[in-house]
Amino acid sequence: MYLFVNILLLALLAAAPVGAVAGWRAAGAGKGRLRRTATALWQKETLLFCSAGGALRQKAGAVLFALGIGGYELNVCFCNSLARQSWPWVAGVLAPLLDGLVCLCFGFKILLGTKYSWRQLAVAGSVFFIARWVFLNSQNIWWIGLVLAVMAAKDAPLAPALRTYVGMGGGAMAFVALLNRVGLAVPALVSERVGAERPAYGYGHPNTFGGLLFGLVLAYALLRANKLRWGDIGLVCGAGVFLLLGPASRSAGLACLLLGVLLAVYRLRPRARLWGRRALPGLAAGLVGLVAAASYLLPLPLIKIGPWNSDFGPAWLARLDNLLTNRLSLSWVAYRVYPIKIAGQTLLDWPPLDNSFVFSLYQFGPVVTLLWAVAVAVALYGLAKNGQIPQLFCLAVMLVYSFMEVQSFHLTTNPTALLLCGVLYALPRQRWHSE
Numbered sequence: 001m002y003l004f005v006n007i008l009l010l011a012l013l014a015a016a017p018v019g020a021v022a023g024w025r026a027a028g029a030g031k032g033r034l035r036r037t038a039t040a041l042w043q044k045e046t047l048l049f050c051s052a053g054g055a056l057r058q059k060a061g062a063v064l065f066a067l068g069i070g071g072y073e074l075n076v077c078f079c080n081s082l083a084r085q086s087w088p089w090v091a092g093v094l095a096p097l098l099d100g101l102v103c104l105c106f107g108f109k110i111l112l113g114t115k116y117s118w119r120q121l122a123v124a125g126s127v128f129f130i131a132r133w134v135f136l137n138s139q140n141i142w143w144i145g146l147v148l149a150v151m152a153a154k155d156a157p158l159a160p161a162l163r164t165y166v167g168m169g170g171g172a173m174a175f176v177a178l179l180n181r182v183g184l185a186v187p188a189l190v191s192e193r194v195g196a197e198r199p200a201y202g203y204g205h206p207n208t209f210g211g212l213l214f215g216l217v218l219a220y221a222l223l224r225a226n227k228l229r230w231g232d233i234g235l236v237c238g239a240g241v242f243l244l245l246g247p248a249s250r251s252a253g254l255a256c257l258l259l260g261v262l263l264a265v266y267r268l269r270p271r272a273r274l275w276g277r278r279a280l281p282g283l284a285a286g287l288v289g290l291v292a293a294a295s296y297l298l299p300l301p302l303i304k305i306g307p308w309n310s311d312f313g314p315a316w317l318a319r320l321d322n323l324l325t326n327r328l329s330l331s332w333v334a335y336r337v338y339p340i341k342i343a344g345q346t347l348l349d350w351p352p353l354d355n356s357f358v359f360s361l362y363q364f365g366p367v368v369t370l371l372w373a374v375a376v377a378v379a380l381y382g383l384a385k386n387g388q389i390p391q392l393f394c395l396a397v398m399l400v401y402s403f404m405e406v407q408s409f410h411l412t413t414n415p416t417a418l419l420l421c422g423v424l425y426a427l428p429r430q431r432w433h434s435e
Contacts, residue, residue: 009132079094079095394416
């Protein structure tokens with residue numbers, strides 16, 4: 001992956017002089033040639049390196065994007081399950097092959113199957129440069145994979161990719177659950193609470209299973225957003241109930257139920273005046289600041305009153321911390337253990353952080369944390385302005401989920417990250433994904 005991101009960055013940089021030469025030739029001779037060239041490059045979208053086979057390259061790019069999404073889902077949902085303990089070839093052979101397939105699909109889509117203007121490349125290229133820098137420091141493979149998927153999503157139809165996401169991920173998870181049933185993918189850990197057995201269905205932890213299933217629910221909701229039926233809402237709520245009663249993954253289960261309730265409200269009143277009010281975009285964007293404030297400020301009043309991990313006060317905050325499975329006190333410890341580094345760092349095994357805002361601050365650094373928060377806020381604002389209310393609900397619920405988990409940086413849990421593509425390339429809202 002290190003080699004791939006370096007090659008991709010160099011290839012994007014190499015496309016600039018090639019595009020400049022082509023733009024200079026296309027501008028023609030005469031007075032103002034330099035100005036015409038600069039204006040065309042900055043505003044006009046063209047394929048990188050050359051324009052040969054334009055329509056075919058873009059069609060192939062859409063196919064490659066969906067194929068890359070499918071390979072990513074299969075790699076995580078199957079190869080990262082405990083099936084690898086029964087079949088060594090899963091981790092030793094299949095996983096590396098899928099890694100290579102995903103890199104090639106996303107790489108060719110970004111370099112050869114997408115049109116860009118220099119303005120779009122300047123914005124997205126700067127973000128990618130920062131993402132690569134942070135990846136080299138943090139060594140977090142999930143982060144760079146998420147960024148690459150969002151970069152590759154430009155101009156690709158979202159519906160085929162989401163169908164591939166749901167089909168490949170759902171099939172892989174069902175297969176792993178079957179292996180678990182017959183004893184070929186037995187979890188090493190089924191409980192983290194005294195007296196409470198939590199099945200993980202063939203994965204290393206119940207919350208891992210919960211996050212993967214939540215990702216499938218979100219992808220399905222995005223796929224059905226413009227043709228929402230009561231059966232779709234029932235499926236979302238049913239997944240939430242199963243997550244609470246089966247693996248007892250409260251974060252994913254409650255998020256699914258919240259999404260189901262919001263979608264039901266929209267289904268009942270799809271033309272309610274609330275969805276068209278001017279205040280809605282501002283309120284939607286403000287949700288990011290609200291969750292960030294709760295993430296960073298709630299741990300501050302905690303006071304250590306004893307030697308054990310649960311010995312914190314005041315009492316009301318200790319009860320909230322216990323309800324959140326020590327997420328607040330672990331953030332409190334992180335404030336005292338980790339330094340803040342501008343471009344991220346690798347973290348220790350303890351304290352584990354289950355809050356995306358706090359985790360991002362230490363793992364990826366303040367620059368990426370700010371970029372991520374701003375991108376989500378702009379996306380929420382734009383979706384509200386576009387009237388894409390179901391998509392808005394999906395992204396908002398993912399933001400709430402990020403208060404309790406760090407899997408919001410995993411594409412397999414967070415398909416709503418693909419909605420940030422328009423923000424990444426500074427596209428007009430009218431060109432954001434509307435499927």
